[in-house]
Amino acid sequence: xxxxxxxxxxxxxxxxxxxxxxxxxxxxxxxxxxxxxxxxxxxxxxxxxxxxxxxxxxxxxxxxxxxxxxxxxxxxxxxxxxxxxxxxxxxxxxxxxxxxxxxxxxxxxxxxxxxxxxxxxxxxxxxxxxxxxxxxxxxxxxxxxxxxxxxxxxxxxxxxxxxxxxxxxxxxxxxxxxxxxxxxxxxxxxxxxxxxxxxxxxxxxxxxxxxxxxxxxxxxxxxxxxxxxxxxxxxxxxxxx
Amino acid sequence: xxxxxxxxxxxxxxxxxxxxxxxxxxxxxxxxxxxxxxxxxxxxxxxxxxxxxxxxxxxxxxxxxxxxxxxxxxxxxxxxxxxxxxxxxxxxxxxxxxxxxxxxxxxxxxxxxxxxxxxxxxxxxxxxxxxxxxxxxxxxxxxxxxxxxxxxxxxxxxxxxxxxxxxxxxxxxxxxxxxxxxxxxxxxxxxxxxxxxxxxxxxxxxxxxxxxxxxxxxxxxxxxxxxxxxxxxxxxxxxxxxxxxxxxxxxxxxxxxxxxxxxxxxxxxxxxxxxxxxxxxxxxxxxxxxxxxxxxxxxxxxxxxxxxxxxxxxxxxxxxxxxxxxxxxxxxxxxxxxxxxxxxxxxxxxxxxxxxxxxxxxxxxxxxxxxxxxxxxxxxxxxxxxxxxxxxxxxxxxxxxxxxxxxxxxxxxxxxxxxxxxxxxxxxxxxxxxxxxxxxxxxxxxxxxxxxxxxxxxxxxxxxxxxxxx
Numbered sequence: 001x002x003x004x005x006x007x008x009x010x011x012x013x014x015x016x017x018x019x020x021x022x023x024x025x026x027x028x029x030x031x032x033x034x035x036x037x038x039x040x041x042x043x044x045x046x047x048x049x050x051x052x053x054x055x056x057x058x059x060x061x062x063x064x065x066x067x068x069x070x071x072x073x074x075x076x077x078x079x080x081x082x083x084x085x086x087x088x089x090x091x092x093x094x095x096x097x098x099x100x101x102x103x104x105x106x107x108x109x110x111x112x113x114x115x116x117x118x119x120x121x122x123x124x125x126x127x128x129x130x131x132x133x134x135x136x137x138x139x140x141x142x143x144x145x146x147x148x149x150x151x152x153x154x155x156x157x158x159x160x161x162x163x164x165x166x167x168x169x170x171x172x173x174x175x176x177x178x179x180x181x182x183x184x185x186x187x188x189x190x191x192x193x194x195x196x197x198x199x200x201x202x203x204x205x206x207x208x209x210x211x212x213x214x215x216x217x218x219x220x221x222x223x224x225x226x227x228x229x230x231x232x233x234x235x236x237x238x239x240x241x
Numbered sequence: 242x243x244x245x246x247x248x249x250x251x252x253x254x255x256x257x258x259x260x261x262x263x264x265x266x267x268x269x270x271x272x273x274x275x276x277x278x279x280x281x282x283x284x285x286x287x288x289x290x291x292x293x294x295x296x297x298x299x300x301x302x303x304x305x306x307x308x309x310x311x312x313x314x315x316x317x318x319x320x321x322x323x324x325x326x327x328x329x330x331x332x333x334x335x336x337x338x339x340x341x342x343x344x345x346x347x348x349x350x351x352x353x354x355x356x357x358x359x360x361x362x363x364x365x366x367x368x369x370x371x372x373x374x375x376x377x378x379x380x381x382x383x384x385x386x387x388x389x390x391x392x393x394x395x396x397x398x399x400x401x402x403x404x405x406x407x408x409x410x411x412x413x414x415x416x417x418x419x420x421x422x423x424x425x426x427x428x429x430x431x432x433x434x435x436x437x438x439x440x441x442x443x444x445x446x447x448x449x450x451x452x453x454x455x456x457x458x459x460x461x462x463x464x465x466x467x468x469x470x471x472x473x474x475x476x477x478x479x480x481x482x483x484x485x486x487x488x489x490x491x492x493x494x495x496x497x498x499x500x501x502x503x504x505x506x507x508x509x510x511x512x513x514x515x516x517x518x519x520x521x522x523x524x525x526x527x528x529x530x531x532x533x534x535x536x537x538x539x540x541x542x543x544x545x546x547x548x549x550x551x552x553x554x555x556x557x558x559x560x561x562x563x564x565x566x567x568x569x570x571x572x573x574x575x576x577x578x579x580x581x582x583x584x585x586x587x588x589x590x591x592x593x594x595x596x597x598x599x600x601x602x603x604x605x606x607x608x609x610x611x612x613x614x615x616x617x618x619x620x621x622x623x624x625x626x627x628x629x630x631x632x633x634x635x636x637x638x639x640x641x642x643x644x645x646x647x648x649x650x651x652x653x654x655x656x657x658x659x660x661x662x663x664x665x666x667x668x669x670x671x672x673x674x675x676x677x678x679x680x681x682x683x684x685x686x687x688x689x690x691x692x693x694x695x696x697x698x699x700x701x702x703x704x705x706x707x708x709x710x711x
Contacts, residue, residue: 048662048666049665049666050662051658051662052658071665071670071671072662072665072666073665073666073667073668073669073670073671075666076665076666076667076668076669077668081666081667082666084663084666087663088657088659088660088663090660090663090664090677090678090681091678091681091682091684092680092681092682092683092684092685093677093678093680093681093684097677098664098667098669098677099667101669101673101677102667102668102669105668105669105670105673106668136681153667157667157668
């Protein structure tokens, strides 16, 4: 599904990623962990095509094809979706309008009414107040509401690869469990792949990653199974110093 | 009036779909320029009573004495000697659609006027250059005593009502352009809504300038009697001529006790029209006046819809959007004059400037001694789409009473790269994304205007935003 090879990324002339390799198979949940400033979010941003993150060498292959020359919207149309750490407010635009434009932009024929009903149903599953669906997206939303709306978008857009960038920041334990359940369901239903970026262990208790990758100062320093999470719980990132 | 290169650029403007000219026959086109003889000629062609001619002549004198406004936009390119002040199409005020000449019919068909009339309007007026060429009103409303006529016809049929109200809310000496309008006015609407009558569906007027170098000086008078309710909508457009036209209208509204009036404008003049309009409502006890004002077109617009809140608990509102594109200056705003206790007002002004366009908010909230318990809220939001463009805010608060509340908020924003990236990461192209952000910004005002106009406004934004993100 996703194959990142020797990726080097610069932000404002500073090298952040120094040759990262990462592979995610279809239906696989991969956790990317590491201390603050290790380059986790830079990897996610390079993946979705944020123009501020300049890829200086290496390769990103999605379903075998290089996506490095593609614009963010083209990558989205291939099936890459990121749940933002800080989702942006779009005044005057509801989640319905956003999703309708997004789906129609993919050349799909979508009835506004069907979509409305689908969003209402998915919203209910995520315990989103129905009235919130009529509001401007993310405007005045709490941290938890913003993250739930990111997952709502995932349910409707059905990506092949979901990137969860620090989805656990600002979430209470109930909301966290709810989001994890929704993501796991999608993995089972559609064999969606997931890249979970976090520096806390608690989300991974719910999401049960197949693989854990540790990033430190722009390099992969460890890779393995869930046992790495347990080790981190005890020792922290000190063991990688 | 502007150089040839600019004009060619303007004429190719694909974002202005209303820029065609129609071959219309005219029975009278005045020579360029303005003099007393012409004012007398207009009045006699209209077979007006002597008192109206006197008002016109007095206003002409005022117009000559008064200075041009030195503030606001640049009025110096207007050559007042190069304008046809009166242009009379051969047909006048047809009562049925069949009687309207083919060329004019085509224009209104393109704009969608008769369609809209069939579906969702209570009455329609169409004005071509100086005269109203078509008008209708639903029978049921006429039976209830609602009057919806061209101003000329209103003066003929109801001279007493006109005499009592004409030039009282906006006196001829209010400003130079109001004086000019009073001297040479022609067309516009005369609306009278009797006590406790709810007009229900909107009344609509459509104004079109179709002659090069023509001035359009329509005059509208609306009287909403006690407890009545009405919504008036106006739209405007002009062909893509290479030299400038002038539109200087005056709109006077009486909102009597407990009456409710909404006046909505979607102004889409071609980008070399000077649009200098005076609009004011006199709002009595427990009455409500709401101006919804969309300014998309014109080269320069100077327009500040006003409410004079004369009765206790009177309420005034202005919701406005200004779009300033290349070569455009939208100098718009609102005036709220609180003259009675417990009066309330709200001004929401949104502007978007792009490609070197300039948007200015200019407004005043005045609370006189004795207007205790009054409240006003002013919100000015500006969206600037590039470095070349400009937005200014000039709010004036004149508060002469202690026991009042005044809130003022102003924001200036840009479409952020982060917002664009967020939408792009959902599969939306950069162009679509910025259109979406702009439409979202306008949404609080657009949702207050009827759907067909809202769709039109969103479509115009789409055309303007095409290829705007490099």
